Amino acid sequence: MDPGEGSRLTPTPPTMPARHNRSNVCTQCKRQKQKCDRQSPCANCVRRDIPHLCHVAAARESYSSRWRHANPADAADAAAAGATVLAAATPSTTRSASTAAAQAPNAVPPSTSRSRVRPIGSAQDSPMLGQLWNSRGAASYHGTSYFGHQSAAIMMQVESPDLPVGMSGIHAGNARRGPQHQAHRSEKGPYSHIWELVGYLPRRRTIVDHLLRRFMDELNPIYDSVHEETFMNNYEAFWNRRWGDDDLTSVDLRWLSLLFVVLAFAELLDCPQDASPDTQRDREETSVHYFWASRKAIVIAPTFSGESPDLVRAGILVSRYLLYVGRKSESWLTSSFAIRMAQAQGMHVDGQSWNLPPKVLETRRRLWCTLHALDRSISLAIGRPYTINDRHCMRMNIRNVWIDDKSADDVARAEEHERPLSDPTPSIFYHYVQNLATTMGEIHDECFGLTPLTTSYGTYEKVLGLDRVLFDWAEALPPYFQLENPDTTLDAARPYLFWQRMYLHSAYHFSRITLHRTYVLLESITDRFQYSRDACMSSACADLKLKLSMRSQGMADRLKSAIAMHNLFNSALVLGIIAVRDPFSPRAPAILDDLAAYCEKQRADRWVNEFALAEIKVIELCIASAKKSRRDGGSAGASRPPSRGAEASNQGQIQEQQQRQPQQPGIWASGATDAFAGNEGMPNAESLDSWLWFGPSSFPEPMDFQVWEDLVGTLEPR
Incomplete structure (x- = not known):
């Protein structure tokens, strides 16, 4: 067969019926099957406190364009681009990852160099750090050894598919087991856990308001465990939700776990010093009731949603609660869970490499230093291995600044002028805690190993x-x-x-x-x-x-x-x-x-x-x-x-x-x-x-x- 005959046998692209124009519905409303008001951000994303995830899905390629990629020349170009991204995402034995990452942008053809997968942050100067990806409405960390659906989406130049949300994702292969085939109030469904947890709260909001205010005024300035502004925003949204609207879009179990452990501490705070033994026993039982609700929410929350700083904060407070009641072995378990939640969000990497916002950066640093100290001290006290491996973590660049309660303009000025040691802020404490926790790890390794x-x-x-x-x-x-x-x-x-x-x-x-x-x-x-x-x-x-x-x-x-x-x-x-x-x-x-x-x-x-x-x-x-x-x-x-x-x-x-x-x-x-x-x-x-x-x-x-x-x-x- 001569070349001319081969070219004549090349089939023409089939014609497809014209479709209506694509609606500008955001990806979150589309995933939740909600009505979007087509604003940026939309009202639903603002109510769910995820305005940064509200964006319109990128336009998909037409059927004819996808079909033309079957052309051998175009297929070769696409394969070369995919191989380049794969080499950059996977460590190579013949060249360093930094060299592969540096060559990747130049090797991708102009027509395919734009990726629709948008990582939250990227470390171009230090490619070995990994990246933060959007996964189930939260930041998810993956290192350079990762090659899953996110990396595959980059290689194929398509938008990354979302992971299955909730218990329905476990049996996603069988459509009959999906949530659309279950009664809304089914006791066997995933929402029954939410109804049970919400039922642990007092019916009167004034009681919760009083307990919450006591914790914020008396303990939180020292514990540094809750960011009051964001916590109260979620608190108002929770109480202002529509009556009976207790699904995943209105109740965030990650935040609810933090609320319960805050109430557990506040219940003890609210007990008078001269209370009778019966009153004291009732307060302790109520506190333990909230404590167990928090632990249950912590375990269930990752099934429905992605990781969140609220889960890390709740894990820290739960571990401290166990230390208060003398259960050091249990606190070793709960602190390890909180560490895994933090590592899943990349808190073990100093966020300055990803150019994170200043407030987010300082908060992540303090949370990681707290977890580091908890891990080292509890493990050393009970003679068990610690969880954090320093070889896989970065040292946090703790600075003597405090910007949690400042406006955007004040944050910029505070970032430029770090205070001297003679003018301490609450953050300087974490610098010395981090150094001592490192020494504790050395004591554990040198003196109490195998x-x-x-x-x-x-x-x-x-x-x-x-x-x-x-x-x-x-x-x-x-x-x-x-x-x-x-x-x-x-x-x-x-x-x-x-x-x-x-x-x-x-x-x-x-x-x-x-x-x-x-x-x-x-x-x-x-x-x-x-x-x-x-x-x-x-x-x-x-x-x-x-x-x-x-x-x-x-x-x-x-x-x-x-x-x-x-x-x-x-x-x-x-x-x-x-x-x-x-x-x-x-x-x-x-x-x-x-x-x-x-x-x-x-x-x-x-x-x-x-x-x-x-x-x-x-x-x-x-x-x-x-x-x-x-x-x-x-x-x-x-x-x-x-x-x-x-x-x-x-x-x-x-x-x-x-x-x-x-x-x-x-x-x-x-x-x-x-x-x-x-x-x-x-x-x-x-x-x-x-x-x-x-x-x-x-x-x-x-x-x-x-x-x-x-x-x-x-x-x-x-």
């Missing part, structure tokens, strides 16, 4: 090196955050400084005690672990002093102090064990007096929970054991047990003591006392009971009273 702990020189040098990092962090604190004699002259004008100072101090003492507690009970012939004992004693005393200084707390102050890291551990337990181990030291009487005062203060607290009472019971056991040892030692006179220095005066005496007390594990174990052993790991680790309780994963809960009773009996001098 590698067996040792008493070798190299291992202990790592501990001392991390202690120097903590010391340098404390030295870099500004005067109003200093550990010793801080400057409090700014507290009257900036009340948040008092609480931020307490949060930083408790975090520092928590980190230092956790770092050194492993070596508190270990003995050495050269006394090389004395520094750890002194450091642990110093931080534990400072933390106990902070707890004893907080007297006559109202509920607002109680909830503010509940999110401090000193609630992740109890310094009184550490001091109690030290007093039991060495009851004849010169500092033992003072330690016992302070511990007794602390127990008395806690028992007099009407709001103390069962976890705190369990800690008190263990501390009182330590006090009784130490006092008994002091009485027995005083009555024995010359037979009083020698001090640690006398016991460790020479190796022969230590070995003799081991032979006399073969049944006692702990500091008299051979490997723990030999400073020159040079062993690879802790020998006889199964028998080091008094050492293992300070280890990474064996710290017993105060509720395990039998374990503590056996431990205290083991440590008593004989």
Whole structure:
């Protein structure tokens, strides 16, 4: 067949019937099957608080144009363009991703270079950061390894298809299971969850208004967990919705989860300090009722809608609520869920790379720093792996500016002129929290990983090196955050400084005690672990002093102090064990007096929970054991047990003591006392009971009273 004959056999494009002109209905109204007023933005998108997503769908190619793309030349051009975009989206082994991204715009033909997929932000200077895409009405982050429907839409030069919304997307393959074939009030349908959650709210709006105002006035300035302006806009839209209009377009479960956890805190705030036990119990039950409603909404919301900052805020508040009631293990789970929600929105990447608006940028930075600190501290406290991998995250560029309550013009001026450290804003706190959380991660990796702990020189040098990092962090604190004699002259004008100072101090003492507690009970012939004992004693005393200084707390102050890291551990337990181990030291009487005062203060607290009472019971056991040892030692006179220095005066005496007390594990174990052993790991680790309780994963809960009773009996001098 000659070329001329082939050209004559080329079929002509088939004719299609003419269609009516395309209506200018926005994509959101079209997806929700609502009547659009054809404004920009339309009323429906404004009511749903998504004006940035209101746009008219791009014009589709005509049938004839699509058919002409079957021409071999046009198909080759389209394939080349698609291959270029694919190379830019997928890491290549032969060239860097930055080179592929730089060549992609030049390789796409002019007729096909315009993509109808509009990412929210793009990082042209740093292509390895990924992009934010519009997905189900929210920002969705995907890294450079992603190749799904968004990337495929770019390659094919078409508009990205929306993901199925709600439970109907699970059985989208069967049209009979779609929502159009279900009754509107079907109890088996997805909307039944919305009706149930809305039913948890009080029927009178004035009750919710009162609780919400208490939270905003008393807790939110310190918690920094809710952006009041946007929250109240959603709040007004929720209460002003049409009666009975409880579907996905009028009720945002993401925001509703945040409202419920705010009400859980506010219900506790609203309880009078002198309330009767029955009133107090009713308030606590109502608060827990709102708390569980929030957790249910958090779990259900991602099924119906995309990720949202409201879900992140709700997850942070839920984790703090669990810390307040003493459930650290549950808070580890809820904080991990909040972190996943934040990572899905790209909060782990500094939004400056995407040129985000200033208010959005600063808010995302603060939320991520809060999650980072929660993740590191809770994981370190309970001995479980943390969620955030620093290798996949960026360091947030925290600046000393506060623009949440400023207008657009004021925001521009504040962006240009960052305040000095002598003029602090609430944001500067997150700079130091971020640095300390990074050090906590290093402590977790170096000292409490899967590698067996040792008493070798190299291992202990790592501990001392991390202690120097903590010391340098404390030295870099500004005067109003200093550990010793801080400057409090700014507290009257900036009340948040008092609480931020307490949060930083408790975090520092928590980190230092956790770092050194492993070596508190270990003995050495050269006394090389004395520094750890002194450091642990110093931080534990400072933390106990902070707890004893907080007297006559109202509920607002109680909830503010509940999110401090000193609630992740109890310094009184550490001091109690030290007093039991060495009851004849010169500092033992003072330690016992302070511990007794602390127990008395806690028992007099009407709001103390069962976890705190369990800690008190263990501390009182330590006090009784130490006092008994002091009485027995005083009555024995010359037979009083020698001090640690006398016991460790020479190796022969230590070995003799081991032979006399073969049944006692702990500091008299051979490997723990030999400073020159040079062993690879802790020998006889199964028998080091008094050492293992300070280890990474064996710290017993105060509720395990039998374990503590056996431990205290083991440590008593004989």
